[in-house]
Amino acid sequence: MLEIQSLNQFYGESHTLWDLDMTIPEGKCTVLMGRNGVGKTTLLQCIMGLVKVKSGDIKMGSQSLLKLDAEERPRQGIGYVPQGRQIFPMLTVQENLEVGLPIREKGDRKIPEFIFDLFPVLKEMLHRRGGDLSGGQQQQLAIGRALVVNPQLLILDEPTEGIQPNIVQEIGDIIRMLNEKMGLTVLLVEQKLPFARKVGDRFCILDRGRQVAEGEIDELNEQLIKEYLTV
Template sequence: MSLLEVKGLKASYGVVPALHQVDFNVNAGEVVGILGHNGMGKTTTLRSIMGFVKVTDGDIVFEGQSLKGLSVNARARRGLGLVPQGRMIFPTLTVRENLESGIATGKQPMEPIIDEMLSLFPRLERLLDRAGGALSGGEQQLLALARCLCRKPKLMLLDEPTEGIQPSIIDEISDTLKQLAKTTDITIVLVEQNLDFITGLSDRVYAISNGVLDRQIPEEQLKDSRAVSEFMGFVT
């Protein structure tokens, strides 16, 4: 059984339609990519799954149960976590305080969780007392990933993690996510424009265009950027 099933999903911002038809599934332990250009509906898809955007039709089923009507917090308690576009860390809090904000209170001591995050993201250790807003864009992205992982999500939704990030940290993020995928049972849905990044991580990749996501890109085409563009309708 799929961990996540998105079926006939439509969503809107007020009266403005944003998603017209989104259909895909994710099995437990998979990394599934969603590839598309700006404005095609990638972010809206993740925000709809997390509960931030109004769904007007279709269903989102997680672990066999519909998420209809559940708040963002309720979905987080079920095991969903979102690393949003733009990172959205707390700029006036220190790195340590940002990490602490991601830990579910009352569940378990904070220090072992923080130590685990520092082992995954060693670059953050020397920055623990620095304000989040003083970090570089790449360091903020590492912090956003670590903060999300503090809650031990079953499903992590990643929105454009390479946007505005220097190549060295892109490689660091890729290596860490590969390690997570191999050594834990976390499931990841990743939306991206960076073809090399998404193909290097994902078990399967879907294409989204103009709010419609219903096609998986054939594996043999993923090795050719022009073939991907043709598949998505951006080359004639």
């Protein structure tokens, strides 16, 4: 589904991602893990074209994403939920969801009804401003907005951050359903181990901009957790 090949990225003189190779297999939920500051969010921003890549490649199928502007990448079938949600606080829930409609086929530019089935609260608050929603509701809105583009790959950057526990559980259930029943490939950055184990099929661990471990989620053992994940 997604292939990252020999990827290097710099912030000024700081070398952030080092010759990174990673595969996100189709139909799986891959959890990207690592301590703060190891390059997880930077990698997602590279995939989405929000930061420049120094060298290497990122391929979605046979298409190199690096040849496309950031505005074109969702058209390749990628939905993105950034860290901190980044909804438009002054727009209504409906207007936030409609942001993704131009990505859809011309004859099908309406908000898919299944989004309201997943998140009934969004239908109830359709005409409320995004900034008036709770943190958990805003996260649901951010996920719904990403789903509007009809993605094949859904990328989420710490979707449980700052969210109340009952909504965390609901978001986990929805990610599993999207992956298992709707066939979406998922790439998820997550710090919470119980959540990662609940939703993930596979894990990849970054340390200082390099991939240091990967495997099935059941292979995420105490040695790896102690060496690369505990603070």
